[in-house]
Amino acid sequence: MSQEEREQNRKDQYGTKTRYRNFTKDVLIGKLAEKGIEAKGNLKQVQALCAAQNILTNYEETEIKEGWEGKAKGMEQILWERGWIDVKRPHNDYTKLGTKDSMGSIQKDTSLLELLANCADFENEETMLQANGQEMGILVDRTPKCHCELAGEGIEYSWGCAKTFYRRQPLKMKRGKANFRVTVQQCFSREILTIERIRLFSQRARAYMLAYQMLHQEEEEWLSSTDMDMKHSTSCPVNVEKILKKFKTHRCAMDFNNAFCKATFTKSE
Numbered sequence: 303m304s305q306e307e308r309e310q311n312r313k314d315q316y317g318t319k320t321r322y323r324n325f326t327k328d329v330l331i332g333k334l335a336e337k338g339i340e341a342k343g344n345l346k347q348v349q350a351l352c353a354a355q356n357i358l359t360n361y362e363e364t365e366i367k368e369g370w371e372g373k374a375k376g377m378e379q380i381l382w383e384r385g386w387i388d389v390k391r392p393h394n395d396y397t398k399l400g401t402k403d404s405m406g407s408i409q410k411d412t413s414l415l416e417l418l419a420n421c422a423d424f425e426n427e428e429t430m431l432q433a434n435g436q437e438m439g440i441l442v443d444r445t446p447k448c449h450c451e452l453a454g455e456g457i458e459y460s461w462g463c464a465k466t467f468y469r470r471q472p473l474k475m476k477r478g479k480a481n482f483r484v485t486v487q488q489c490f491s492r493e494i495l496t497i498e499r500i501r502l503f504s505q506r507a508r509a510y511m512l513a514y515q516m517l518h519q520e521e522e523e524w525l526s527s528t529d530m531d532m533k534h535s536t537s538c539p540v541n542v543e544k545i546l547k548k549f550k551t552h553r554c555a556m557d558f559n560n561a562f563c564k565a566t567f568t569k570s571e
Contacts, residue, residue: 312369312371314366314367314369315369317364319364320363320364321362321363322360322362330349334355334357377418380418381417396412397413397414398414398415399415400412400413429444431444451506452507455504456500456503456506456507459502459507460495460503463495464489467494468489
């Protein structure tokens with residue numbers, strides 16, 4: 303885009319065409335609430351109720367060609383400003399996930415997500431929870447993504463234990479809202495999630511933490527070592543890759559350690 307085209311598209315441009323758009327259901331319910339009317343039902347029912355009260359259900363909107371000023375930047379724009387985009391390459395080469403070569407392999411240098419992941423500020427960006435906690439003077443420390451076996455004090459094992467109990471209940475105890483709520487409350491009661499079980503879950507989570515810490519230390523030693531015999535003999539990088547592949551998914555304790563959850567629940571019966 304030339305400099306002249308950038309200036310032309312800077313501001314929002316209002317056209318001469320207009321169109322009518324319907325108010326959303328929430329907006330209509332709010333308008334009815336202003337008149338002291340409580341509305342329920344689907345959108346058509348709410349619209350009919352508004353029509354009976356002489357409340358407009360749509361509004362006129364002028365066609366707008368949005369400009370780029372004041373708008374959020376896209377991934378490609380950010381990467382172009384940082385020099386990650388090769389202007390000599392065709393524009394269509396860069397996509398969100400990347401284009402494939404003649405062999406069908408993804409070219410990582412054409413993936414906008416991969417390129418952004420190489421930017422330090424994006425890689426180390428704080429979550430909204432961490433940012434809000436910092437403003438309040440609270441340190442929010444999160445566990446690694448996709449490794450729920452490390453979360454908290456074994457909270458995923460507590461979920462797994464509660465799910466095990468729920469699945470063992472007869473179907474009649476789950477039918478109906480009242481029965482369902484009673485059964486769920488029982489799943490999370492102290493009768494099921496006892497202090498002994500909670501401590502056992504915490505112990506298992508800490509065992510995983512120590513295992514990952516050991517592998518991390520061995521990996522650092524492997525990378526910093528100048529001893530070629532050590533680099534050939536150690537299997538730490540291979541172990542780390544196996545662990546990452548095995549646990550690289552969103553799941554609960556029932557998925558990756560179902561036997562432990564069932565055994566914990568069965569022993570105390």
